[in-house]
Amino acid sequence: MQILINHQLTIISFATLFLFFIYANCVLEKRSVIRRLYLSAALLNLFLTLSNLLLKILLENYTIPLIVIRIIRCINFIVSPLLAYTFLLFICNYFANPFRIKKQAGLVFNLLFFANTITAIIAFKTDMFINKLGWGAYILPFSISLILLFYSIYVIFNRRKLLLKVEYIYIMSVSLMIVAVTAFQLILNKTGYIWCFNSLVLIFMFIIIQQGELYKDSLTGARNRQALKKCIDCYERRNLSRLSAVMIDLDYFKSINDLYGHSEGDFALKAFVKMLQRVYLNSGIVFRTGGDEFLVLIDNRSEPQIHDLMKKVSGVVEKFNAGGNKPYSIKYSYAFGTYKRTDKGVNQFLHEIDLQMYNNKNGKKRIFGEGLQSGIYAGIL
Secondary structure, eight states, rough: OOHHTTHHHHHHHHHHHHHHHHHHHHHOTSSSSHHHHHHHHHHEEEHHHHHHHHHHHTTTOOOOOOOHHHHHHHHHHHHHHHHHHHHHHHHHHHHHSOOOOOOOOOOOHHHHHHHHHHHHHHHTTTTHEEEEOTHHHHHHHHHHHHHHHHHHHHHHHHHGGGGOHHHHHHHHHHHHHHHHHHHHHHTOOGGGHHHHHHHHHHHHHHHHHHHHTTTTOOTOOOOOOOHHHHHHHHHHHHHOEEEEEEEEETTHHHHHHHHHHHHHHHHHHHHHHHHHHHTTTTHHHHHHHHEEEEEEEEEEEOOOHHHHHHHHHHHHHHHHHOOOSSSOOOOOOEEEEEOOOOOHHHHHHHEEEEEEHHHHHHHHHHOOOOOSOOOEEOOOO
């Protein structure tokens, strides 16, 4: 009973995270990379929390062989930075097009992990894990963790234009909080409470996943109408240097569904969204506004730059069609415009582009007739 009283915070945090892990494992789809990373982070933290609790209990029992304590500390020393690395991968994969860690950074991380492992082995053989406690024993793995966390913040800042304002504020706040608490506990030599705090962080990470699902189209992975409303509200409130929008509609999508089935129609939608997200990776947010209708909001780009982006879209779509893997070709109509802060609001601006896009689409039908083999018509507002 005295053990439970002495370590009640650690025990409560472990039990809470364990129950939360069971819940998350049931409700999250494990086929998704970000969900697998989340569950991996939860498992790592459960392991580290339990091993540190066990270590504290063993240190209170002087009859335990020192080799047992050395083994536990050596394992914790090696595993500790992996939790921060899992968080980094979680952040990288949060985006529709995952952020790729630069080769130089990846090499540095691998060298740090290698140095950490070698240090753990040396410390194990020289009894450092017995002679040094707290900050002195874990300065290297926690310093590596801080480096990984700072890189996570860099990734968030680098991809901030692809996040809704509410997402950016929340994710950045959680990341900064992790860095601050980790550094603070290192300075105070209270590293044993880091795993308890991480249990709370993992709950915040679950909220991040749920928040992302709230603003995402479940079929294609594009942003949904709810996310669009958030963006429009944000644009209405702040002064814009330049806001452009591209309205896109797939041509003869109904024919794909009718001739080849709805599964092929779903595949075409998902493939088209991936192509749009690839082109607008660093310049815009892709929304699915209807069955086969899409919108791209682009901040601070000139009309020639938007023309270039649409040429890239045309190129990747033509490459997809030329692959010949499908019995149909993806065709589309579009229109774009640049918003100027006048009496009309953003919604009216988008409505006018939508009308222009449908004029372009109807003009194609008059020229080519109905069918799957129409050409691409560039409608410009």
